[in-house]
Amino acid sequence: MGNVLVLDNVRKSFTLGFIPKKRPVLKGISFAVGEGEIFGYLGPNGAGKTSTIKCVLGLIFPDAGTITLFDRSHLEPKAKTSVGFLPENPYFYDYLTAAEFLDFYAQLFGVPKDERAARIGRLLKLVGMEKAARLPLRKFSRGMLQRVGLAQALVNEPSFVILDEPLGGLDPLGRREIRDIILGLKDAGKTVLFTSHILQDIEMICDRVAIVVDGRIRSIGRLADLISENVLFTEVTVSGVDRAELAPLGESLTAQAGRTLLKVYDEERIETVLTLVRERKGKVHALVPRTQTLEDLFVDAVRRS
Amino acid sequence: MTVKVIALNTFKEAVRDRVLYLLLFFAALAIVLSRVLAVLTVGDRVKVVKDVGLASVSFFGALMAIMIGTGLVYKEIEKRTIFTLVSKPIRRSEFLLGKYLGLVLTLGVMLAAMTVIYLGLVFAHTLRFEARLLLPIAFLFLELILITAVAILFSCFSTPILSSLFALSFYLIGHFSWSLETLIQKTRPGAGRTALQVVYALLPDLENFNVKTEVVHGLPIPASLFLTAAGYSLAYTAFVLLLAVLIFRRRDFV
Numbered sequence: 001m002g003n004v005l006v007l008d009n010v011r012k013s014f015t016l017g018f019i020p021k022k023r024p025v026l027k028g029i030s031f032a033v034g035e036g037e038i039f040g041y042l043g044p045n046g047a048g049k050t051s052t053i054k055c056v057l058g059l060i061f062p063d064a065g066t067i068t069l070f071d072r073s074h075l076e077p078k079a080k081t082s083v084g085f086l087p088e089n090p091y092f093y094d095y096l097t098a099a100e101f102l103d104f105y106a107q108l109f110g111v112p113k114d115e116r117a118a119r120i121g122r123l124l125k126l127v128g129m130e131k132a133a134r135l136p137l138r139k140f141s142r143g144m145l146q147r148v149g150l151a152q153a154l155v156n157e158p159s160f161v162i163l164d165e166p167l168g169g170l171d172p173l174g175r176r177e178i179r180d181i182i183l184g185l186k187d188a189g190k191t192v193l194f195t196s197h198i199l200q201d202i203e204m205i206c207d208r209v210a211i212v213v214d215g216r217i218r219s220i221g222r223l224a225d226l227i228s229e230n231v232l233f234t235e236v237t238v239s240g241v242d243r244a245e246l247a248p249l250g251e252s253l254t255a256q257a258g259r260t261l262l263k264v265y266d267e268e269r270i271e272t273v274l275t276l277v278r279e280r281k282g283k284v285h286a287l288v289p290r291t292q293t294l295e296d297l298f299v300d301a302v303r304r305s
Numbered sequence: 306m307t308v309k310v311i312a313l314n315t316f317k318e319a320v321r322d323r324v325l326y327l328l329l330f331f332a333a334l335a336i337v338l339s340r341v342l343a344v345l346t347v348g349d350r351v352k353v354v355k356d357v358g359l360a361s362v363s364f365f366g367a368l369m370a371i372m373i374g375t376g377l378v379y380k381e382i383e384k385r386t387i388f389t390l391v392s393k394p395i396r397r398s399e400f401l402l403g404k405y406l407g408l409v410l411t412l413g414v415m416l417a418a419m420t421v422i423y424l425g426l427v428f429a430h431t432l433r434f435e436a437r438l439l440l441p442i443a444f445l446f447l448e449l450i451l452i453t454a455v456a457i458l459f460s461c462f463s464t465p466i467l468s469s470l471f472a473l474s475f476y477l478i479g480h481f482s483w484s485l486e487t488l489i490q491k492t493r494p495g496a497g498r499t500a501l502q503v504v505y506a507l508l509p510d511l512e513n514f515n516v517k518t519e520v521v522h523g524l525p526i527p528a529s530l531f532l533t534a535a536g537y538s539l540a541y542t543a544f545v546l547l548l549a550v551l552i553f554r555r556r557d558f559v
Contacts, residue, residue: 014557014559054388054558054559057388057391057392058391058392059387059388059391059392059557059558060557060558060559061555061557077394077395077396078394079394080392080393080394081394083392085388085389085392087385087388087389087392089385090385090389091384091385091386092386092389093314093318093386095317095318095321095322096314096317100317104310104314105389105393107310108307108310108311108390108393108394108395109393109394110306149389152389162392
């Protein structure tokens with residue numbers, strides 16, 4: 001399968017201040033998004049996630065490097081016909097109703113009039129906003145705007161969807177719904193690039209991830225390849241044993257309602273803990289081996305930089 | 306096609322903005338107040354109604370062009386609505402042209418509304434429809450399409466308040482630049498005179514669009530004058546829009 005988007009050594013700096021000073025934001029970003037995958041682009045605040053996306057969409061112009069979208073220069077209008085985009089903190093024309101708003105964008109893509117109403121109805125239903133079709137956007141909450149924004153990103157039935165923090169501003173239920181929609185897009189054969197700093201979401205739905213820190217990509221690849229399967233430590237929750245007795249066996253984290261959460265790094269010591277609990281006639285409530293998570297990888301990448 | 310869609314959306318945005326109706330209300334008030342001035346005047350009252358009414362239409366037309374024109378593009382950038390728009394398969398020049406044409410359409414409708422009020426008031430005085438009064442309004446429209454382009458040019462790189470000041474200065478300079486012509490005639494030939502001539506050529510001459518006095522006093526207006534004014538307005542507008550596109554094309558939307 002080919003690549004939908006290719007960035008090659010993209011650099012961008014902004015000139016700021018009264019006495020102009022160049023501040024580099026992107027310091028040579030290179031990655032490719034393959035057809036049909038969900039690509040997670042993550043990084044801490046201010047790492048350059050949104051700037052990268054703005055470069056791809058032609059909102060800002062890179063100082064150096066090339067960006068190819070569907071094997072064309074990303075600035076060609078034709079390259080953007082199959083792209084859908086949801087910006088971070090979407091602000092839309094608040095004087096329009098949700099249906100008018102979607103109709104406007106559908107018109108920009110040249111969707112024929114007889115097709116528009118049906119498509120808009122379908123999209124509003126998909127994002128759970130069908131009841132708000134006649135409401136002006138100024139009366140929408142942030143979560144509602146996010147949903148309508150997503151519908152807007154899909155109005156041209158794109159094959160490549162770019163979502164900048166699509167799960168921001170949503171309640172847990174809304175996040176789950178949007179996550180399901182993103183997975184549905186993948187099932188429909190679409191490619192998705194999305195940014196987030198909510199690692200749980202990325203871990204749940206992404207095929208590949210890139211971690212960007214301070215304008216540079218620190219880590220990129222399939223999640224399974226990036227995260228090691230080795231057990232880092234085991235979390236054991238026990239009761240009926242004195243905390244002081246457990247201290248030499250591992251890191252005692254909390255002790256609430258008689259229960260102690262112990263972080264045991266050495267696998268052989270787990271057996272010692274269990275023997276001790278049996279001797280003291282205590283109870284083992286949980287025993288969870290912890291492998292490396294995306295969070296560990298992320299924290300590590302940020303620290304290293 | 307894209308230009309048309311953006312233009313119609315801009316029109317929708319402008320007509321759903323309350324500021325526009327506030328301006329229209331004050332314009333109507335100013336036109337009707339010309340009646341009060343007429344009562345206070347010795348002489349031809351109808352002429353005063355016609356003259357002050359036309360001046361009101363002209364002033365509020367320019368005010369509308371400046372106030373909406375300087376805000377619209379800036380608002381798109383400030384409110385970040387431009388992010389979704391530019392990410393669509395449209396060129397930035399199409400966006401700018403769409404915005405401009407939407408504004409021209411809005412001004413056309415507002416000017417029509419003011420004209421109806423104005424002609425109604427004149428009709429109440431003379432009891433006949435004076436088609437000749439449409440002529441200065443047509444000239445005014447030519448002036449407004451130029452002022453709108455200037456307002457959009459400034460709003461491509463400046464805040465609404467500064468852009469309004471710039472556009473207002475353009476309007477005022479444009480209406481007084483004819484006095485430079487008098488100065489040129491009184492200056493002896495030489496470097497000074499050439500410099501003045503260059504400045505005069507660069508500055509807009511909005512008095513080209515002012516035929517109020519001729520119409521109100523029933524003086525003849527040669528047909529070629531309208532054609533010259535139309536050519537001047539279109540050429541100047543095209544130049545200003547081209548400048549706006551050049552600035553807008555390379556702008557980063559941060």
